[in-house]
Amino acid sequence: MVLFLFYAFAALTLASALVILFTRNLLYAAFSLIFCFLGVAAIYVLSGADFIGVTQIVVYVGGVLILLIFGVMLTNRISTSPVITDLHNQFWGYLLPAGLLVLLIGTLGQLALPDWAMRAQENATLVQASTVEPLGVHLMTQYVLAFELAGILLLLALVGAATLAKPAAPESIAVTSTGINTQNPAQP
Amino acid sequence: METQAPTIAPLKASLQAILQDLPLLYPELTLGLGVLLVLLGALLIPRSWRNEGLAVLSLLVIAASAYMLLYKGLPAEPVHLLARTLQLDKMAVAFRLLVLLSGLLAVLLSFREGKKLAGEYYALLLGLLMAAMLMSMASNLLLIYLSIETASICAYLLTAFSGGREGAEAGLKYLLFGAVASAIMLYGMSLLYGFTGTLDITAYGFKSGLMSLNIPILPVLLAAFLVLAGFLFKISVVPFHLWTPDAYQGAPLPAAALFSTAPKLAGLALMMRFLSHFLEAGIIFAGLRFDWQFILGLLAIITMLVGNLAAVWQQDARRLLAYSSIAHSGLLLAAVLVFRALGYKALLFYGFVYILMNFAAFLLVSMLKAETGSYKIADYRGLGSRLSYSSVLMVVVMIALTGLPPTAGFTAKLLVFSALWEGYSSGGSSMLLYLLLTGLATTVVALFYYLKIPYYLYLKKQPEAVVQVEGSTVLERILAGALALLLVLFFFRADWVMNWIEAFTISQ
Numbered sequence: 252m253v254l255f256l257f258y259a260f261a262a263l264t265l266a267s268a269l270v271i272l273f274t275r276n277l278l279y280a281a282f283s284l285i286f287c288f289l290g291v292a293a294i295y296v297l298s299g300a301d302f303i304g305v306t307q308i309v310v311y312v313g314g315v316l317i318l319l320i321f322g323v324m325l326t327n328r329i330s331t332s333p334v335i336t337d338l339h340n341q342f343w344g345y346l347l348p349a350g351l352l353v354l355l356i357g358t359l360g361q362l363a364l365p366d367w368a369m370r371a372q373e374n375a376t377l378v379q380a381s382t383v384e385p386l387g388v389h390l391m392t393q394y395v396l397a398f399e400l401a402g403i404l405l406l407l408a409l410v411g412a413a414t415l416a417k418p419a420a421p422e423s424i425a426v427t428s429t430g431i432n433t434q435n436p437a438q439p
Numbered sequence: 440m441e442t443q444a445p446t447i448a449p450l451k452a453s454l455q456a457i458l459q460d461l462p463l464l465y466p467e468l469t470l471g472l473g474v475l476l477v478l479l480g481a482l483l484i485p486r487s488w489r490n491e492g493l494a495v496l497s498l499l500v501i502a503a504s505a506y507m508l509l510y511k512g513l514p515a516e517p518v519h520l521l522a523r524t525l526q527l528d529k530m531a532v533a534f535r536l537l538v539l540l541s542g543l544l545a546v547l548l549s550f551r552e553g554k555k556l557a558g559e560y561y562a563l564l565l566g567l568l569m570a571a572m573l574m575s576m577a578s579n580l581l582l583i584y585l586s587i588e589t590a591s592i593c594a595y596l597l598t599a600f601s602g603g604r605e606g607a608e609a610g611l612k613y614l615l616f617g618a619v620a621s622a623i624m625l626y627g628m629s630l631l632y633g634f635t636g637t638l639d640i641t642a643y644g645f646k647s648g649l650m651s652l653n654i655p656i657l658p659v660l661l662a663a664f665l666v667l668a669g670f671l672f673k674i675s676v677v678p679f680h681l682w683t684p685d686a687y688q689g690a691p692l693p694a695a696a697l698f699s700t701a702p703k704l705a706g707l708a709l710m711m712r713f714l715s716h717f718l719e720a721g722i723i724f725a726g727l728r729f730d731w732q733f734i735l736g737l738l739a740i741i742t743m744l745v746g747n748l749a750a751v752w753q754q755d756a757r758r759l760l761a762y763s764s765i766a767h768s769g770l771l772l773a774a775v776l777v778f779r780a781l782g783y784k785a786l787l788f789y790g791f792v793y794i795l796m797n798f799a800a801f802l803l804v805s806m807l808k809a810e811t812g813s814y815k816i817a818d819y820r821g822l823g824s825r826l827s828y829s830s831v832l833m834v835v836v837m838i839a840l841t842g843l844p845p846t847a848g849f850t851a852k853l854l855v856f857s858a859l860w861e862g863y864s865s866g867g868s869s870m871l872l873y874l875l876l877t878g879l880a881t882t883v884v885a886l887f888y889y890l891k892i893p894y895y896l897y898l899k900k901q902p903e904a905v906v907q908v909e910g911s912t913v914l915e916r917i918l919a920g921a922l923a924l925l926l927v928l929f930f931f932r933a934d935w936v937m938n939w940i941e942a943f944t945i946s947q
Contacts, residue, residue: 358658359630366651367636367644392453393522396464397581400573403471404589407566410478411596414559415610 257297264290275335281320288312302383453522460520463527465507466535470569473500474562481558489558490550497546497561501568505539508532519578523639526578526712530783533943534575534708537790541700542568544798547918548693551805552601560600564697567593571701575708580628580638583709587624587673590702591617597694598686609689616682617672624669630662640716649717663717667735670713673706675699676772677742680765687761692808695757696801699764700794703771707786711775718778732776736870739776740877742769747881751888756804756814759888760797763840766881767793773874774855777862785854787940792851792929796839799922803833806911806919816892821901823893828916830896835923837889842882847929847936852882 267286274280288311295304338344364372390398461468477493477500484492517528545564570589577583595617599610632638635648649659672679687695714731746766753759771793774786804814806829811818823830839848856875863871929936 354661358655358661361655362658365634365636366648371636388450392450392457393524394581395457396521396524396573397579397585399471400570400582400585400589403474403566403569404585404592407474407563407589407596408592410559411563411592414557415596415599 253297257294260290260293260297263287264294275338277323277336278320281316281323284319285312285316288316300382302381302386457521460518462511463514463518463520464525465511466504466539467569467572469500469504469507470565470572473497473504473565474569476500477558477562477565481562484558493558493561494546494550497565498543500565501539501543501546504568505536505543508535508539519641520576523641524579524582525573525576526641527576529943530711531576531708533787533940534704534790535572536943537704537787537794538568538571538575538701540791541697541704541794541798544794544922545693545697545701547914548696548798548802548805549691550914551809551912552691552693557600560597560691560694563593563596563600564694567597567697568701571705574702574705577709578639578641578712580632580640583640583713584621584625584628587669587706587709588621590673590705591621594686594694594698594702597697598690600694601689601691606689609685613682613686616679620669620672620679623665624672627662627665627668630658631666634659634662640713646716664734666713667710670706670710671738673702674710674768674772675703675765676738676768677745677765680742680745680768683765684758684761687764688755688757692757692801692805695761696798699760699767699797700790703764703768704790704794707771707775707790710772711783714775714778730868730870732778732868732870735772736776736868736874739769739772739874742766742772743877743881744769747884747888751884753888754815754817756807756816756819756892759816759892760800760804763885763889764797766885767797769881770852770855770878773871773878774858776874777858777867777871779858779862781861782855782858784937784940785851785858787943788854788933788936789851791936791940792839792847792926795922795925795929796836796846796848799832799836799919799926800840802915802919802922803829803836806915807833809911816895819892819895820899821896823897825901829911829919830893832919832923833896834893835926837892839926841885841889843886845930846926847933848926850930850933852878 264287267283267290270283271280271287274283288307292304292307292312295301295307473496477496480493480496481489513532514527517526519526542564546561549560549564567590570586570593573582573586574590577586595610595614598613599606631645631649634651635645637644637648639645668679672682675683686698690698717731743766746762746764746769750759750762750766753762771786771789774782774789776782777785807819807822807826808814810826810829811822835846839846842848842852856878859871859875859878863869863875
């Protein structure tokens with residue numbers, strides 16, 4: 252049953268990812284990204300990573316995608332015509348990924364189950380309970396620096412994004428008079 | 440499976456261990472605190488002297504961090520910190536010092552540009568420094584990724600900071616290339632994690648997992664190469680160099696100077712740490728020892744060729760410096776590939792001198808921009824007689840970048856070349872010889888484009904209509920003079936730098 256569910260969700264993820272790749276309508280791509288992320292979340296849950304699965308849904312499906320779709324809808328004149336992306340460099344665009352696919356299948360196809368997975372199978376220590384508690388403990392002990400660093404990363408990204416997005420201050424417009432000043436709407 | 444009982448008991452012990460490790464991380468923590476202080480300062484300091492105040496604050500933070508590093512943060516022997524997520528050895532300390540030095544110079548350079556920039560500029564700069572310092576210590580794939588990502592995000596934002604169309608375009612290009620590179624790196628890391636079941640590249644399980652007979656060598660090499668691609672992007676090695684010229688042209692000058700030093704050196708340190716584990720593991724693959732020297736040496740050769748040859752055609756001083764920085768990356772990568780203490784010493788020396796001459800070059804370009812109002816090399820025509828001070832210094836720095844005596848640039852190149860020769864003649868791969876030959880050949884090419892600037896300064900006629908925009912400040916003149924003086928001084932007293940490096944090389 253689990254195996255069937257896994258393949259079903261994997262097929263959903265793969266199919267929606269292919270739709271993203273091949274559709275030229277930006278809005279269709281954004282919507283099929285929802286299915287892609289949902290499929291990935293289901294695969295996380297099936298592999299026993301319940302916390303990651305929930306986070307995937309809350310953060311990506313609930314937050315990032317909604318923003319993305321709003322962005323697409325608000326920034327483009329969606330009412331008049333659908334947003335169509337252009338295709339460039341089709342030859343290399345098909346050749347390089349095809350080569351990469353052959354390479355990956357050729358190399359990763361040879362893989363057997365790695366040692367640690369075999370040991371885990373023998374000891375039957377595959378995760379069955381909730382992963383929330385060990386995750387919390389590890390985040391606050393072994394990976395506390397990574398946790399804090401991620402905090403600083405997000406803070407700096409937020410600060411930088413806000414600084415870039417704010418309209419240029421009056422004196423800096425005077426300095427960069429040749430730059431674009433379109434951010435500041437013309438005031439009567 | 441972890442249950443309630445076993446996690447709580449060692450919890451106290453592991454918290455104790457974290458507290459014990461903290462003093463060695465004070466330099467990074469100081470910088471992290473500095474980020475917050477600068478953000479707060481941008482709100483509180485009155486607008487009239489905000490730029491100066493924040494610059495001084497950043498200088499103080501960097502100085503405090505360096506103090507912490509030198510007086511509190513020197514481990515007696517290589518240690519693993521924070522449950523083996525960081526590996527602190529003397530090499531890492533040396534690289535952290537170099538990162539701090541480049542940060543110090545970047546803030547000094549920012550005094551002029553800073554007026555145009557928002558206060559958040561300094562916060563991003565300090566964040567970039569902190570991430571670069573962590574990069575040179577990280578030995579856990581998670582931390583490697585996070586520190587590279589922090590450094591990259593700060594770099595993207597700094598690129599777009601100058602405002603205007605050029606900055607935004609450069610920032611966007613940098614962001615797109617960078618996002619692809621980190622996605623590739625992350626994919627490689629996920630493969631490595633799948634093979635070994637551990638994120639810790641120093642762990643025994645990592646090596647034994649990679650050497651396991653269940654895993655053929657090709658997937659391991661593919662995964663390692665994907666991870667290396669992320670590092671090579673930070674070092675801007677061909678073919679991951681496409682972002683460099685645009686980013687350097689669009690970014691504020693001090694930030695561009697910083698991109699070409701701090702993240703690059705940290706990336707090299709990271710690469711050395713990563714490769715050293717692969718070399719140890721690689722020897723034991725039955726008869727299939729993969730030749731990292733060959734493939735990376737090939738990339739280094741292409742990098743030197745592309746960087747130097749493309750620099751010849753540049754008309755803009757910033758683009759010229761960008762391609763020169765790509766060319767220097769090739770040589771720095773070659774020094775890593777010697778895989779011996781001699782190569783590491785040469786790398787540190789080159790890194791130190793490179794910071795000095797690169798910042799001197801960017802500072803002089805910024806001064807000439809203030810004095811002529813242009814970044815175009817053609818507009819430097821005949822300035823030698825009018826702006827003699829900047830022009831003389833420019834000549835010294837260009838000679839240093841080419842690698843000619845009497846400047847430390849010569850000593851640095853000599854050390855790298857002799858390390859390559861030493862590595863080759865003591866039974867190394869012949870790739871080292873090819874690297875040496877390419878380095879020598881490209882130095883001749885470099886002579887051509889670096890000396891183009893002195894040629895325009897002194898031998899071309901000045902156009903009639905002279906626009907005097909604004910002069911360079913006293914501080915800039917002093918700083919440029921000091922940097923040029925140091926470059927000459929360290930040619931005659933290279934032993935001073937060498938003594939310092941001796942204290943930091945891995946042969947404890």
